[in-house]
Amino acid sequence: MYRLIYKSKSLVDLDQETVKDILQHSQKRNQKDAISGALLATRSHFLQVLEGEFEAVNHAFIRIVTDPRHETIQLIHFGPIDKLLFEGWVMKGFGLFDLNLELEQRLKDKYGEEKGGIKFPIEEWSSLSLMHDIKVM
Ligand SMILES: Cc1cc2nc3c(=O)[nH]c(=O)nc-3n(C[C@H](O)[C@H](O)[C@H](O)COP(=O)(O)O)c2cc1C
Numbered sequence: 243m244y245r246l247i248y249k250s251k252s253l254v255d256l257d258q259e260t261v262k263d264i265l266q267h268s269q270k271r272n273q274k275d276a277i278s279g280a281l282l283a284t285r286s287h288f289l290q291v292l293e294g295e296f297e298a299v300n301h302a303f304i305r306i307v308t309d310p311r312h313e314t315i316q317l318i319h320f321g322p323i324d325k326l327l328f329e330g331w332v333m334k335g336f337g338l339f340d341l342n343l344e345l346e347q348r349l350k351d352k353y354g355e356e357k358g359g360i361k362f363p364i365e366e367w368s369s370l371s372l373m374h375d376i377k378v379m
Contacts, residue, residue: 244299245327246292246320247369249362250312256283258337264311265335277302278328280373281335284359288312289369293326319366327370336376345379 254260261283272278277294290306292299299320307315328334338360341349346360353372354361363369 243293243323243326244296244321245323246299246303247318247366248290248303248306249316249318249364249369250288250290251314252283252286252288252312254311256285256288256337257339261335261337265333269332272302272332275302277333278326278331279333280328280331280377281333282362282373282376283335283337283339284357284362285339286357286359287362289362289372291328291369291373293323293328316364318364318369327373338376349375 252260261281265281268281272292272294275294275298277292277298279290279292282289292302294302303320338346338349349360349372352375353363353368356362360372363372
């Protein structure tokens with residue numbers, strides 16, 4: 243099994259509806275391809291983790307990279323894993339738009355800020371730490 247993590251910049255101002263649209267298609271497709279993972283979104287950026295077989299994850303990433311809805315795609319990590327962290331999630335979405343202020347401030351203090359939202363990291367350990375914080379919140 244392999245895990246891939248990337249960060250990208252959205253070409254439109256993101257809201258729950260836009261993220262929902264992306265997720266609906268992704269979930270159907272990922273189910274077929276046995277890919278699990280999570281997609282985080284602020285108003286300006288995406289952070290996504292994909293887990294599955296090498297070929298499936300690789301092909302999904304190639305499709306995602308050429309999607310005109312985002313740009314400045316930064317590959318953070320792609321490598322073999324012993325254990326799936328997102329097993330059972332066909333692609334769980336988290337739009338970080340309407341968090342309570344205290345929680346948002348805590349995440350900004352820990353990870354920094356970009357474009358008024360929580361800054362998505364570009365290091366593997368930090369991305370997984372943010373995913374973990376959001377998973378348990
Ligand atoms: C931020 C973002 C995340 C995406 N995540 C996935 C994904 O996890 N799986 C997937 O199949 N497509 C994903 N997509 C959609 C792909 O970029 C592409 O539109 C889609 O796979 C094309 O599918 P089709 O060949 O069935 O039309 C994502 C798109 C964006 C903008």
